[in-house]
Amino acid sequence: MRDNRSVILDQVDVPIVLAPMAGGPSTPELTAAVAEAGGFAQLAAGYLSAADTAARIAATRAATGKPFGVNLFVPGPPTPAADLADYLAELGADHTLGDPRYDTDDWDAKLALLVADPVAAVSFTFGCPSAAEIGRLHAAGSEIWVTVTSVDEARVAVEAGADVLIAQGAEAGGHRATFVDRPADDTADPLGLLALLQLLTAATDRPLVATGGLATGAGIAAALAAGAVAAQLGTVFLRCPEAGTNQVHRAALTADTPTMLTRAFTGRRARGLRNRFLLRHSATAPVGYPEIHYATAPLRAAARAAGNPDEVNLWAGQTHTLTPELPAGELVAQLAADTKAALEKALSRRIQHY
Amino acid sequence: MRDNRSVILDQVDVPIVLAPMAGGPSTPELTAAVAEAGGFAQLAAGYLSAADTAARIAATRAATGKPFGVNLFVPGPPTPAADLADYLAELGADHTLGDPRYDTDDWDAKLALLVADPVAAVSFTFGCPSAAEIGRLHAAGSEIWVTVTSVDEARVAVEAGADVLIAQGAEAGGHRATFVDRPADDTADPLGLLALLQLLTAATDRPLVATGGLATGAGIAAALAAGAVAAQLGTVFLRCPEAGTNQVHRAALTADTPTMLTRAFTGRRARGLRNRFLLRHSATAPVGYPEIHYATAPLRAAARAAGNPDEVNLWAGQTHTLTPELPAGELVAQLAADTKAALEKALSRRIQHY
Numbered sequence: 001m002r003d004n005r006s007v008i009l010d011q012v013d014v015p016i017v018l019a020p021m022a023g024g025p026s027t028p029e030l031t032a033a034v035a036e037a038g039g040f041a042q043l044a045a046g047y048l049s050a051a052d053t054a055a056r057i058a059a060t061r062a063a064t065g066k067p068f069g070v071n072l073f074v075p076g077p078p079t080p081a082a083d084l085a086d087y088l089a090e091l092g093a094d095h096t097l098g099d100p101r102y103d104t105d106d107w108d109a110k111l112a113l114l115v116a117d118p119v120a121a122v123s124f125t126f127g128c129p130s131a132a133e134i135g136r137l138h139a140a141g142s143e144i145w146v147t148v149t150s151v152d153e154a155r156v157a158v159e160a161g162a163d164v165l166i167a168q169g170a171e172a173g174g175h176r177a178t179f180v181d182r183p184a185d186d187t188a189d190p191l192g193l194l195a196l197l198q199l200l201t202a203a204t205d206r207p208l209v210a211t212g213g214l215a216t217g218a219g220i221a222a223a224l225a226a227g228a229v230a231a232q233l234g235t236v237f238l239r240c241p242e243a244g245t246n247q248v249h250r251a252a253l254t255a256d257t258p259t260m261l262t263r264a265f266t267g268r269r270a271r272g273l274r275n276r277f278l279l280r281h282s283a284t285a286p287v288g289y290p291e292i293h294y295a296t297a298p299l300r301a302a303a304r305a306a307g308n309p310d311e312v313n314l315w316a317g318q319t320h321t322l323t324p325e326l327p328a329g330e331l332v333a334q335l336a337a338d339t340k341a342a343l344e345k346a347l348s349r350r351i352q353h354y
Numbered sequence: 355m356r357d358n359r360s361v362i363l364d365q366v367d368v369p370i371v372l373a374p375m376a377g378g379p380s381t382p383e384l385t386a387a388v389a390e391a392g393g394f395a396q397l398a399a400g401y402l403s404a405a406d407t408a409a410r411i412a413a414t415r416a417a418t419g420k421p422f423g424v425n426l427f428v429p430g431p432p433t434p435a436a437d438l439a440d441y442l443a444e445l446g447a448d449h450t451l452g453d454p455r456y457d458t459d460d461w462d463a464k465l466a467l468l469v470a471d472p473v474a475a476v477s478f479t480f481g482c483p484s485a486a487e488i489g490r491l492h493a494a495g496s497e498i499w500v501t502v503t504s505v506d507e508a509r510v511a512v513e514a515g516a517d518v519l520i521a522q523g524a525e526a527g528g529h530r531a532t533f534v535d536r537p538a539d540d541t542a543d544p545l546g547l548l549a550l551l552q553l554l555t556a557a558t559d560r561p562l563v564a565t566g567g568l569a570t571g572a573g574i575a576a577a578l579a580a581g582a583v584a585a586q587l588g589t590v591f592l593r594c595p596e597a598g599t600n601q602v603h604r605a606a607l608t609a610d611t612p613t614m615l616t617r618a619f620t621g622r623r624a625r626g627l628r629n630r631f632l633l634r635h636s637a638t639a640p641v642g643y644p645e646i647h648y649a650t651a652p653l654r655a656a657a658r659a660a661g662n663p664d665e666v667n668l669w670a671g672q673t674h675t676l677t678p679e680l681p682a683g684e685l686v687a688q689l690a691a692d693t694k695a696a697l698e699k700a701l702s703r704r705i706q707h708y
Contacts, residue, residue, distance in 0.1 A: 170524065171546040187636065188612040188628065192525040192546035194576055195567035195672035202570075202676060213549035216556075222548055222580035224700040227572045258542040274542065282541065318549035322556060343701040346578040347694075 005163045006207050008067065008120055008143055009229045013038030014336040016220065017166075017209055018328075019234030020071030020123065021174065021243075021315075022046030028056050029242040030328055032063035037332035040230065042069040042123055050109035057119065067120030069145065072111070074127030075104035076180070079267070079288040087286050088295055095299040095311075100291040111136070118142045123166065125177045126268075126289075128153070134161040147177035147211075149190060151203045158204055165206050166232055169193025171213025173235045173317035175270040176261065181287050186269075190261075197226040215319040217338020225343065233335075235317040240328040246304050252314045253323050265300065265313040267292030273320070276310035359517045360561050362421065362474055362497055363583045367392030368690040370574065371520075371563055372682075373588030374425030374477065375528065375597075375669075376400030382410050383596040384682055386417035391686035394584065396423040396477055404463035411473065421474030423499065426464055428481030430534070432456035433621070433642040441640050442649060449653040449665075454645040465490070472496045477520065479531045480622075480643075482507070488515040501531035501565075503544060505557045512558055519560045520586055523547025525567025527589045527671035529624040530615065535641050540623075544615075551580040569673035571692020579697065587689075589671040594682040600658050606668045607677050619654065619667040621646030627668035 009015075018034040018041035020026055026044035034041035043060055045053040053070065060068055084100055091097055111129075114122050115136050122137050123145035129137075134144050138161065146157035147166040154165050156179070168177045170190035178185075191199070193212040200208055210223035211232035220231040238245045238253055257273045264281035265272070267288035272278060285292065303311035324331060363369075372388040372395035374380055380398035388395035397414055399407040407424065414422055438454055445451055465483075468476055469490050476491050477499035483491075488498050492515065500511035501520040508519050510533070522531045524544035532539075545553070547566040554562055564577035565586035574585040592599045592607055611627045618635035619626070621642035626632060639646065657665035678685060 169546055169548070170543065171549040188614045189524065189543055191672050192523055192567055193548050194523070194546070194573055195525040197576070198567070198570050198573045198673050198676060201572060213546055213552070216552050218555060218579065218581045219548055219552045221700070222551070222576040224703075225572065225575035225579040225696050227696065260542045318545055319552050322552060340701075342579050342581065343697060346575070347697045347701055349578075349583075 006143055006229070008040055009164065009207055009209070012040045012230065014332060015224060015230035015339070016332055016335055017230050017232040018042055018237060019211060019232045020044035020046070020125070021234050021238070022071070022073070025238055025243045025245045027242060027244040028059035028063055030237060030240060030244070031060050031068050033240070033242045033328035034237070034332055035064045035066035035068050037329040038336070039332050040067070040069065042071050045070050045110055046073040046105060046125070048106070050106050050113045053110055054113055054117070057117070069121035069123050070114060070119050071123045071125060072107070073105045074124050074129060075107050076126065076289065078102035079286070079291055083286055084288045084291055087284055087288070087292070090284055091281065091295065097295045097299070098297045100288070100295040102291055105290070114142065115140045121145050123147065125175065127179045128157045128160050128162065131160045145209070149176060149178050149196070151199050153179050154200055154204050158206055162206065164209060165200065165204065166209045166211055167193065167196050167200055167228070169196050169210070169212030171318040172211055173259070173271050173320065174315040175266070175268055178269070181268050181289065183287060194222070194226055197223070197228055201227045213318040215317070215322040217335050218342040219319070220335060220339040221342035221346070224339070225346070235320050236323050237328060237331065239323050239325040240331060242328050246312070248304050248307055248309045248312050249314055252309050253316060253320050256321055259316050259318055259320065263287065263292070265293070265296050266290070270313070270315060271317065273314040273316050275312070275314060360497055360583070362394055363518065363561055363563070366394045366584065368686060369578060369584035369693070370686055370689055371584050371586040372396055372591060373565060373586045374398035374400070374479070375588050375592070376425070376427070379592055379597045379599045381596060381598040382413035382417055384591060384594060384598070385414050385422050387594070387596045387682035388591070388686055389418045389420035389422050391683040392690070393686050394421070394423065396425050399424050399464055400427040400459060400479070402460070404460050404467045407464055408467055408471070411471070423475035423477050424468060424473050425477040425479060426461070427459050428478050428483060429458035429461050430480065430643065433640070433645055437640055438642045438645055441638055441642070441646070444638060445635065445649065451649045451653070452651045454642070454649040456645055459644070468496065469494045475499050477501065479529065481533045482511045482514050482516065485514045499563070503530060503532050503550070505553050507533050508554055508558050508560070512560055516560065518563060519554065519558065520563045520565055521547065521550050521554055521582065523550050523564070523566030525672040526565055527613070527625050527674065528669040529620070529622055532623070535622050535643065537641060548576070548580055551577070551582055555581045567672040569671070569676040571689050572696040573673070574689060574693040575696035575700070578693070579700070589674050590677050591682060591685065593677050593679040594685060596682050602658050602661055602663045602666050603668055606663050607670060607674050610675055613670050613672055613674065617641065617646070619647070619650050620644070624667070624669060625671065627670050627674070629666070629668060630664035
């Protein structure tokens with residue numbers, strides 16, 4: 001069986017996973033609401049200290065007795081200052097920048113926290129933990145979910161001991177989960193979700209969670225028909241009252257603005273709505289995460305405070321115009337009903353002909 | 355009903371459409387084999403004169419009594435010679451080039467042919483015919499299928515009178531069907547198939563045929579679950595014995611080579627396997643179709659004849675490694691059975707939980 005490695009995915013009431021949306025949107029309230037509605041919800045720990053992560057886990061547990069997951073960013077290597085200098089000078093001409101520092105996002109302390117006080121699943125973005133790290137989390141009782149964007153990354157994750165692969169298609173909003181961000185790969189445009197699911201199904205027997213541009217029950221149904229065990233959605237929850245999405249971001253989502261991938265805001269490829277900052281700086285932005293993230297943090301905060309969408313990272317997937325404004329629980333129920341209806345319709349319409 | 359504008363799609367035995375693959379792979383034999391197996395098959399008329407198109411239609415009719423479609427390239431404007439000069443000089447340094455001429459691909463004569471001697475459906479790539487042209491083909495009894503890559507293009511096609519929209523996702527092999535090829539749009543990476551299907555479902559009630567990276571029954575099932583009435587497949591048929599695919603192309607398809615979009619071969623964006631020519635010239639290739647197509651034709655023909663994959667346009671979708679070597683009829687039967695099984699599995703696995 002493809003999916004018997006994941007007790008979570010075998011037992012979840014609806015095949016909907018809340019994406020971890022670090023940097024604001026992810027809240028204990030949103031995680032709890034999706035869990036209460038029968039989905040499997042993740043809490044983002046990216047950008048948080050271990051202490052803040054512990055506080056958010058506690059707040060989530062206070063709001064729901066259901067299992068949930070915590071997502072960590074896997075740290076990469078620091079970037080030489082010389083590789084960042086030109087871009088920092090370009091931005092510095094018009095903006096007050098933050099310190100372009102490197103850190104591991106409190107990796108060791110967060111791992112220790114999750115080993116000492118486990119959650120149902122620990123998921124990873126930007127890489128794959130070592131087999132030893134996965135072993136510690138397994139011993140604590142957690143499932144390991146690793147986000148992958150290619151067959152090669154899936155092989156690494158399976159080898160290291162991942163229980164579940166989150167298959168991220170090119171359509172996804174926010175950061176690409178790619179293990180190593182290489183500009184040389186930019187020209188080989190990323191795999192679309194349906195292509196990735198078909199390729200992963202042929203290459204691995206691990207259960208797949210599909211993510212990237214899924215905003216409707218029909219989209220979720222498609223992911224399940226393609227062989228995924230569940231669908232992970234992020235952008236569609238950004239306008240829920242429980243989400244911590246800032247007002248500039250909320251307001252921008254409904255406009256018919258195209259998205260694109262950019263390193264301009266963080267030094268790592270991420271999909272966001274096109275705005276002035278992104279269009280002006282994408283061509284020159286280098287690989288340099290988290291250094292560029294920290295350098296641009298003050299200007300993004302100032303723009304958010306001023307209600308100026310032109311200098312905010314407006315992460316969004318390709319179907320952002322379909323984002324409703326609904327409480328998360330109602331949204332999950334609606335999506336689940338629409339998913340079932342879409343599968344039944346596809347099967348009933350065609351079965352006579354086969 | 356979303357799909358009652360298409361008698362073809364209501365009556366087809368299996369929800370599989372053979373993509374038109376101009377320039378070699380499309381043959382009367384392949385079209386007839388897919389039609390006989392219960393799919394709806396298209397014959398490519400791109401690059402053919404009206405007389406050659408008529409001959410291929412006759413050959414297809416001789417091989418099958420089933421209905422089929424013919425696909426035309428909609429001509430765009432000529433490109434000023436000054437816009438091509440630098441690129442032609444770059445290529446000319448190493449290659450003998452053809453005349454970078456402009457033509458309309460015999461548009462008027464092929465339309466007249468199809469009005470005088472109609473087929474079940476006329477489909478279009480690279481644009482949308484005028485309402486008057488569609489009216490003439492409608493009066494002759496043909497359905498009009500227009501390939502679109504965005505909601506805006508879908509609106510144009512519906513306004514002009516299209517009966518069916520072929521939704522082409524970013525994953526597709528060969529040329530992007532985009533109405534106008536604008537380099538300024540390259541940074542807003544194209545919509546993935548599942549994202550496009552969800553957006554089109556919200557924007558139009560025309561029946562949708564999904565295309566782009568579909569190579570398995572699970573992929574087709576996903577397209578149907580997402581709301582498409584059928585799935586159009588191209589790359590997956592390239593290794594069929596009935597296809598006219600050249601040997602260099604056939605051999606290259608099974609290697610795990612990444613694809614990318616390029617204007618290097620034809621002056622219009624198309625997805626092909628990365629090879630030396632593509633990597634060397636993609637950054638400088640201008641918009642200039644069909645002029646660049648004609649300029650590179652001799653060097654591509656020479657490389658094909660020499661068995662040299664480094665200078666051939668190896669069009670392929672993102673799932674090309676899944677392309678089997680099977681007779682087309684067996685492939686259609688296998689895909690149809692797998693499609694049904696994938697939908698039943700998705701529904702049965704989850705229905706208990708909803």
